[in-house]
Amino acid sequence: MLEVKELHYKHILKDISFAVKEGEILVVLGPNGAGKTTLFRCLARLIKPDRGKIFLLGRPLEDYSPKELYRLMALCPQHFRPEFSYKVYTFVLMGRTPYLSPLAQPRKKDFEAAQKALKILGLEHLAERPFSELSGGQQRLVSVARALAQEASLILLDEPTAFLDLRHQFLVMKKICQLARQNNLSLVLNLHDPNLALLFADRILTIKNGRLMGELPKNPEKVQIALEKLYEIPFVSFSYQERTLVFPSPV
């Protein structure tokens, strides 16, 4: 689906190469300032790498028209700061922009896609509220809904669980991953919680100081060593019902 080859961006990203298969859920995990958002911005063609290539379905990213590209790929960025105080419903409907001709009104299919996205995340009750008046967590959920409304086959989610309470962190991950599994969508997620990554991802890439450090192993001892290297603090890891879980060591 997506192939990244030897990507460099300023002093921030160095020699980044990886691939995402169709239907795969890939998490990028790394400390603050590691370069994750910058990587997502390169992947979504918002900034141009100095060197390296990105291929989407085998075709260089730069060869796509914006409409073609954003029908295939949706980005839920870390922050959305709309210029106007749109209602939530209108904000989510904007995810349909790649399907509309300039100045054309959204059609039935677009309204349905927006409604469906809000329903998947249980946000219908917010539809008439101004986006700017929502809490940080509600804004995050609505931003994910907007990316879902885009109906792309690759969705890039930059910290989709930031500001969410534990219940919503888990439920949002569960719902978007279920949706991806049912529809063979590829997801690339930037997460800060290694447990959410371990629970939901097919693969976890670690990044530090702008360089990929390799895949996070799923075996408890190896995860612990890899996370200690990544975050430079001690970790404890254990197995629970065939899953590996971790937390920073209290001692």
Ligand SMILES: Nc1ncnc2c1ncn2[C@@H]1O[C@H](COP(=O)(O)OP(=O)(O)OP(=O)(O)O)[C@@H](O)[C@H]1O
């Ligand atoms: N526009 C920019 N100009 C210069 N430096 C930048 C710019 N954007 C980001 N950086 C720097 O690049 C590095 C990586 O930033 P980035 O936002 O990609 O990290 P991140 O891994 O997403 O961090 P976080 O987890 O804190 O969101 C940081 O040192 C940051 O200060």
